[in-house]
Amino acid sequence: xxxxxxxxxxxxxxxxxxxxxxxxxxxxxxxxxxxxxxxxxxxxxxxxxxxxxxxxxxxxxxxxxxxxxxxxxxxxxxxxxxxxxxxxxxxxx
Numbered sequence: 485x486x487x488x489x490x491x492x493x494x495x496x497x498x499x500x501x502x503x504x505x506x507x508x509x510x511x512x513x514x515x516x517x518x519x520x521x522x523x524x525x526x527x528x529x530x531x532x533x534x535x536x537x538x539x540x541x542x543x544x545x546x547x548x549x550x551x552x553x554x555x556x557x558x559x560x561x562x563x564x565x566x567x568x569x570x571x572x573x574x575x576x577x
Contacts, residue, residue: 486524486525486559486564487527488525488526489527489528490529490531491529491530491539491568492526492567492569493526493527493539493566493567493568493569494523494525494564494566495521495523495524495564495567496521496522496564496565497519497520497563497564498519498521498546506576519551520546520547520549521565522544522545522547523541523544523545523546523547525543526539526569527539527569541569545575546575547573547574547575547576548573548576549567549571549573550573553567553568554566555567
C-alpha cells in the first residue's frame with residue numbers, strides 16, 4: 485500500500501493516446517503533449533495554518549499531466565508516478 489504525503493498523488497499512467505475518448509486530438513508537433521493516467525492514491529492535502537487544504541482529485545479520477553511533472557518509480561513490479569496535485573492539468577470526466 486502506498487500513502488502519499490501532503491498534496492502528493494500516485495498515478496498509474498495510461499498508454500499515450502493521439503485522440504482521447506472525449507474527441508480531443510493531441511498534436512504531436514511543437515510542445516510536449518500531456519499524458520494521462522488514473523489516480524490510485526492521494527495524500528491528506530497541504531498543511532496550512534488552519535488545518536489542511538482539501539484535495540481536488542480523488543482516487544479513480546483520470547487526469548492529464550505534463551511530461552516532466554512526475555517522478556517515475558516502481559512498486560510491486562508496476563511502474564507508477566508520483567506528483568504534486570498542482571501538476572495535474574485537468575480531470576477528465
